[in-house]
Amino acid sequence: MNSYNTSSTAYRLIGKLAALRKSNTALPYGTMAQRWINKDVYIYERAFAGSVVLVAINKNDSSSVSIGGLFTSLPAGTYTDFLGGLLGGLPITVKSGGGNNPVNDFVLPAHTVSVWTHAPVTPITPVLASAGPAVAQPGGQVTLAGSFSGTNTVKLGTSLATVVTSTSNQIVVMVPSIPGGSYNVMVTDSRGHVSNNVHFALLTAKLVPVTFTVNNAVPTNLGDYIFLTGNTVELGNWNTTWDGAMGPMLTPNYPNWFLNVSVPAGKTIEFKFIKIASNGTVTWGNGPNHRFTAPSEGTAFVDVSWQH
Numbered sequence: 001m002n003s004y005n006t007s008s009t010a011y012r013l014i015g016k017l018a019a020l021r022k023s024n025t026a027l028p029y030g031t032m033a034q035r036w037i038n039k040d041v042y043i044y045e046r047a048f049a050g051s052v053v054l055v056a057i058n059k060n061d062s063s064s065v066s067i068g069g070l071f072t073s074l075p076a077g078t079y080t081d082f083l084g085g086l087l088g089g090l091p092i093t094v095k096s097g098g099g100n101n102p103v104n105d106f107v108l109p110a111h112t113v114s115v116w117t118h119a120p121v122t123p124i125t126p127v128l129a130s131a132g133p134a135v136a137q138p139g140g141q142v143t144l145a146g147s148f149s150g151t152n153t154v155k156l157g158t159s160l161a162t163v164v165t166s167t168s169n170q171i172v173v174m175v176p177s178i179p180g181g182s183y184n185v186m187v188t189d190s191r192g193h194v195s196n197n198v199h200f201a202l203l204t205a206k207l208v209p210v211t212f213t214v215n216n217a218v219p220t221n222l223g224d225y226i227f228l229t230g231n232t233v234e235l236g237n238w239n240t241t242w243d244g245a246m247g248p249m250l251t252p253n254y255p256n257w258f259l260n261v262s263v264p265a266g267k268t269i270e271f272k273f274i275k276i277a278s279n280g281t282v283t284w285g286n287g288p289n290h291r292f293t294a295p296s297e298g299t300a301f302v303d304v305s306w307q308h
Contacts, residue, residue, distance in 0.1 A: 088112030205264035223278025230271030
């Protein structure tokens with residue numbers, strides 16, 4: 001292809017959606033909620049820190065649909081289609097309803113998509129979406145994504161982190177020299193408003209890769225998996241949830257499972273294997289904790305059997 005048709009609907013649509021993702025934090029960070037549905041129409045919403053994107057799709061090629069009883073997080077007001085009618089969108093009017101606001105009844109034309117948006121000029125309070133990476137060592141940099149304004153301070157637990165750069169949707173901080181462990185990260189703005197918190201794990205030791213293998217593990221059904229957990233941050237601090245424990249482990253040779261994990265060099269660690277069932281039920285291996293002293297450098301392998 002030698003050139004693009006910059007006047008085509010597809011080209012213009014991509015440009016508008018790219019601009020919306022950049023300017024409205026509800027798209028990259030927001031939670032999604034279904035607002036209205038039938039066999040032809042799907043209306044959903046993404047919302048984050050006061051920013052809202054409401055989308056209505058009518059897939060029927062010939063029939064319009066009357067929309068009534070629609071509620072939204074959009075503030076009261078009249079909203080035009082963000083796409084400028086590229087896909088047949090139309091305006092709507094929202095009334096005040098205490099946060100879950102009613103939309104005046106309207107007719108959604110056949111084979112159309114409408115997008116209505118709102119983004120506050122200044123967030124009422126800082127809001128955190130994520131910290132990345134979620135695991136780091138002192139002196140490393142961590143990027144906090146979310147919605148911010150003005151000058152902000154960042155704490156890991158009770159310790160201040162040095163702000164390297166700051167924009168309206170991300171703050172980069174330097175990890176302070178504090179003990180390893182699990183911390184809650186919080187942002188406070190110049191008005192004293194405090195954000196929600198996100199989890200962060202601080203590592204202080206040099207790490208070495210270790211391959212953990214458990215043989216003849218407890219039987220699993222579809223949706224069940226084997227995980228590793230132990231007494232260090234790197235092993236989840238005995239966490240027994242899908243997000244907190246290490247895994248799921250891999251099983252190319254069932255019922256034997258393995259996982260590669262980085263652990264503190266030269267440290268003696270304790271660990272066990274658990275099964276997390278599809279419904280969240282946790283089954284521990286029996287017997288005492290396994291113990292292993294990691295090498296000071298290089299790699300290592302741990303090969304044990306499930307304790308029945």
